[in-house]
Amino acid sequence: MAGLYIHIPFCKQACHYCDFHFSTSLRYRTEMVETLAREMRWRADYLPERKLQSVYLGGGTPSLLNAAELEVLFTTIGQEFELDTAAEITLEANPDDIQPAALEVWAKSPINRLSIGIQSFSEEDLRFMNRAHSAAEAEACLFLARAFDFHQLTVDLIYGSPTTSDDQWAKNLAIVAAADIPHLSCYALTVEPRTALAHQIAQGKALPVDEEQAARQFEQLLAWADAQSYEQYEISNFARQQQYAVHNTSYWQAKPYLGIGPSAHSFNGQTRQWNVANNARYLRAMATNSLAQARDEGLFEQELLTAVDRYNERIMTGLRTKWGVSPTELEAPYRAYFLQEVKQFVNTGMVVCVDNCFRLTPAGRLVADYIAGSLFYDLS
Structure with missing residues (x-):
């Protein structure tokens, strides 16, 4: 079976370390959602089969979408694909978006898993990263999601930040274990070109990343995971009781997937495709009358794998x-x-x-x- 990835290219604000494609202007959000649905209809045949074992709404910040916009996407998925009865359907969500009204909408939708961008439970870390949420919201959202019967949860954490001491890293991990979160992904802070963090370091306004600190905190992570019965099933991913991420595992096991939206990548076993990483150019290409015309207008590039x-x-x-x-x-x-x-x-x-x-x-x-x-x- 295949996977479907849908890129929602909007964020409330730019995190200083992030180099993913997004826009902080929500001006074309409705048009974008309608265009994502059109791309699904045009490109479903890229996959060797239309039965899906996973759907992943990533970004950007998919938790910004309202009920009507989610309905457009899930209606189109139902029309163009067959969802396996046990399909994993994940929504990436920021802690500040995890509120009762939004959770009620998600609980009524096909979404059955939330991927929460915590990054840290420290206010100092969050301000350094320019995250939109607070440390209090980071903790509260875990229990609020459970109150709406979202038990398939995964959280993202970042280690190796100049503001993250070994003690704070241990506290971050302890909160995850105490909340009995079944899955987590942990990444070392990296300085990507053309990000706000790279500029701050170049200007001497932020400390550079300490590779020894990052390595030490990674080893700290491995010891904690072993003690807390989290299995490291991928370098950056840990799960209790074999609750592995179905969608991401399909990437690592070379299963086919279709990527929809600006900057999204696709793979069908023989080729890779990647969409243009520009909202305006994506919308312009998709405003044509066919997939062939859209490709001529620069919708995507393709590589035939040797x-x-x-x-x-x-x-x-x-x-x-x-x-x-x-x-x-x-x-x-x-x-x-x-x-x-x-x-x-x-x-x-x-x-x-x-x-x-x-x-x-x-x-x-x-x-x-x-x-x-x-x-x-x-x-x-």
């Missing part, structure tokens, strides 16, 4: 997960190459082979990108 591309992507995504990489899933010309090159990491204890599947050890997870890069097939 055998080398497929091999390298499988190594990159597979090694990040608990399931690892099995040589049997690699195309013949690259299987022998992989088995030869991976020996160095098996011998140093970075990779282990269990049931003919190669997985990173705890030590290997600390240098996952380096190991994956070393196993890539380089045509040059």
